[in-house]
Amino acid sequence: MIKASYWERILQIIHNGNKFILTTHINPDGDAIGSEIALAKFLVNRNKQVSIINISPTSTNYKFLDPQDEILVFDQHNHSHLISNADAVLIVDISDWKRLGKLGSSIKQSTAIKICIDHHHLEEKFADIDIICEDACSTGELIYEFLTFAKCKINDKIAEALYTCILTDTGSFRFSNTTALTHQIASQLISAGVNATEIYQQVYERNSQSKILLMGKALNEIKYECDGKLAWFYITQKMFQEAKAQKWDTEGFPEIPRTIDGVEVSLMFTELEDKNVKISLRSKGKIVINKVATKFGGGGHNFAAGAVIEKPLKETIPLVLEETKKTIWAYSS
DSSP states (O other), X not given: OOOHHHHHHHHHHHHHOOEEEEEOOSSOOHHHHHHHHHHHHHHHHTTOEEEEEESSOOOGGGGGGOTTOOSEEOOHHHHHHHHHTOSEEEEESOOOGGGGHHHHHHHHHSOSEEEEEEOSOOSSOOSSEEEEOTTSSOHHHHHHXXXXXXXXXXXXXXXXXXXXXXXXXTTTTTSXXXXXXXXXXXXXXXXXXXXXXXXXXXXXXXXXXXXXXXXXXXXXXXXXXXXXXXXXXXXXXXXXXXXXXXXXGGTTGGGSGGGSTTOOEEEEEEEOTTSOEEEEEEEOSSSOOHHXXXXXTOEEOSSEEEEEESSOHHHHXXXXXXXXXXXXXXXXX
């Protein structure tokens, strides 16, 4: 998917450097965490000093990838020196500085080479080196390609991390981004020692009671528009508090309504702690919805996109609904 010259350049940077930082977006998902872990193990095997520093803590269902709690949660006082002294910073699964939060400012100030590896649409140049491929099912698929190019022996731990990337970003191999290559890579990873059943259980079958309670509250609010083609709902801070749930507990929620017969687009509004609103759009595959997210300063894939809007929930809902309904009716006309 990526020209060999790009991977060769990354290998040269790794060969010449010694200190590396790995990071990803706010509220990291399985693709983000898995990509970080796989790259970190590759670098450690090459006797490099590696720190994984994220702006958000790792959610419970991905803790199995980091049993020793080696992933750091960014603290400016404690971690700025690591970033400023790094030879290179590898940013995975994100090409938007806003989604790195305060950590992004520290990275920008560092003299380290910034490398981005991502499979989301890139609006404009992001890092010093941007390795972007929207055709990849996940960032993990690109990491697999790089490690294969580097002739890395993919042990069971690296395979476990990469399989988690692919499993989660393809919706357990059911989303439209799943290709023959996706299955071929998954097969190779299973051959390398992945227990597919165990990983599925770790990711999807360890839901907290709080998450299930929040899910119930959220799904109770589902509303339908556009003759049932659009299903939307919201989650308020009050709902989080009542369920004693965390923001990461909403992972997977946007996909649920599009499983309803007749629904083509699912839209979730999440009220954030600062009272801004995150929108999450999902399409069943007929209607391209990323332009809705782009209009509000976000982005994503054709059928999975999102944005953070700096307005209260009551103002955000009608604005986004209007744009989403326009998009749906355009495909229906």
